[in-house]
Amino acid sequence: MSLLRKLTEKPWTTTGQLEELPDPYVIAANTKRTALFVFLGVVSSLFFLFVMAQHQREALPDWQPITALPSILGLNTLLLIGASLAMQYAKAAADGGNLAGLKRGFVAAGLLTAAFLVGQVIGWQQMTATGQVIQVNPANAFFFLLTGAHGLHLVGGLYVWARNSVRVLRGFGQDDADQARELRLSVELCTTYWHYLLLIWLVLLGLLLVT
């Protein structure tokens, strides 16, 4: 049933009608997916508002673009793209039942992400070393604010990653279909989250380059 049909149901005329129940596993998986999507909605709202705030602040006369972005940002971006690809690889491996590939991809994704975060901190140091501290001009302030907010979201992601890697490394027995399904779902959710945070990073980077 489409959403529109659901929302136009005349409930006083459908008394007695029932639908079939789906498999409980499907329900559990959809529940987690829904929660993740709702959470990504919250994250989108947060970054949208940060970006809109910057947009408004830019219009004021004292705004100057950042003179020199830290050179390491390019490398960091590659690292984060790598992390996303590794997640995708892990997910594909999980779907194909390839446990070794899953372990490789999942662990690599986490390490690349951690490297990205270290790189971001180095970027901050490059900024402050050249005297471009947070107070100097509003563009700098937004730079620290936005990279910080994005980084914190990745730290949260890494927390979930760490909890799951224990399970990934332990693996699952051939006959334990339940565990395998659950693990696959976790990897799928991580993948979605990583892609989304990569997307946010690309948008933020784009904004940094054009302003």
Added chain:
Amino acid sequence: MAYVAIADRDHEQHLHDPQTFITKYIWSQDHKVIAIQYSLTAIFVGLVALVLSGMMRLQLAFPDVFSFIAPIEYYQFITMHGMIMVIYLLTALLLGGFGNYLIPLMCGSRDMVFPFMNMLSYWVYLLSVIILLASFFVPGGPTGAGWTLYPPQAITDGTPGAGWGIMLMLASLAVFIVAFTMGGLNYVTTVLQARCRGMTLMRMPLSVWGIFVATVLGLLAFPALFVSAVMMVFDSLLGTSFFMPAILDRGEQTAFDGGSPILFQHLFWFFGHPEVYIVALPAFGIVSDLISTHARKNIFGYRQMVWAIVVIGGLSFIVWAHHMYVSGMNPYFGFFFATTTLIIAVPTAIKVYNWVLTLWRGDIHLTVPMLFSIGFLFTFIHGGLTGLFLGNVVVDLPLSDTYFVVGHFHMVMGISPIMVVFAAIYHWFPKMTGRMFNQTLGKIHFWLTFLGAYSIYLPMHYLGILGVPRRYYSMGTTDFVPESAQAMNIGITYSAILVGVVQLVFLVNIAWSIFRGEKADPNPWKANSLEWQTPDTPPKHGNWGPDLPVVYRWAYDYNVPGAPEDFIPQNTPPDALHPAGRDHGKAH
């Protein structure tokens, strides 16, 4: 489509069954216990805010009598009163309290889908309350910036609590938002994924619809408050200039330069206006169900009611700047926001008509919940109409920052939701506790609260039209304000004290009834929705015993012709009513 909670999988069920007192009542993951924890905490801080308002009223009526209320304290009281009432009482009580209690019970689920996160939500909320109240005890006291916390004054010396106070306020808000997000993810996901079999979206009671859409608004709007709080902390602690313009402080140039206080206002009200509906939509939903139940009639225009909730929720994101007409905005902006504001009146009016049409020729039982629901109709219509005044730029300009505004928003988002909160507490009290409250005390509570609140806020409109400004410690000698205004202020204060004291009747009634009240029938109001059909009252952990309910109809089958009784619970199969099977639509 999905209908079974994660928590319904067998192997998880016994794991979660609480064993000890601590896991049952303190670190509980049961949505009903969490709901009650949320409610009690919210009511407790609400009482603090009520006392603060009483002290403000004393000061306004008797300006030179109370030496412990200096201007500094007055501003601190205003700020804490406003913020506590809006966020820590109403938002927490309607969503954390009623949302938690009603969603799983009304949707036929065992619990919220993520019970652990739900528990965490309450404890983080409690932390935010503690941080907030801690600001009474830090150097400089709580912030006195007004509940809108506008910079630059909020973080500039000279404003009460510009150091510690405002930082604790912002920290507390940020923590609150984290708590709300954890709860909100649960409410939304539970509604979408954990409804029992047969509970289609359009068979959900309107209470669930109101809470659901309000939660979505909260999830999208609270980030705006979060963003503004973080940026203000940066300005204050790190010396950035997001919001702070170049400013002279006692003759000295500060380090701030070029920031925009208006930017803060946009962010704040992008949250602040939806916040009004975060409080109002659950109230709308709940009052619809109460009116239908106590008038023994199906709700008039169910689908319109659902769509109106959704449309109001959507529109509430594009009206925020009607709080900023006096900020010097472009007149075309003002025109745009006035238009969108007036458009919201359309779905809102539809709801009001439908409530009244539900009452029309209904079999109205003037129970305590019904009295409060009807009280809500009065205060809400009243506040809604003055909102139309203020939505127009030319009318708002002279009335802005006067007592007319104070009268308006107390009517529409102060007293109206409070009426519904009381109605809801009385309505669900028998289910929550298994006991009945004292009806006479309930009626006394209603009449004194309703008439008392009216005599507080109705005169304020008149004061506002006279030009009495809002947020003033005392009027001093002001030519355009006649002497009689002071007489009116004294009258308002007497009413406020009366209303404050009358709440004791409520507290006593509740406290007494929990232990000594008559045993309640499991379904004393003969209502249809699922929470009244639980096998135990109060419902046990897991709510439904061994089998989840199955839903065959909407929640509004009251006085159906030919039915044996004047109500048909949602889980009654058609065959149970018409053994011959005359009913259209068969289970398949």
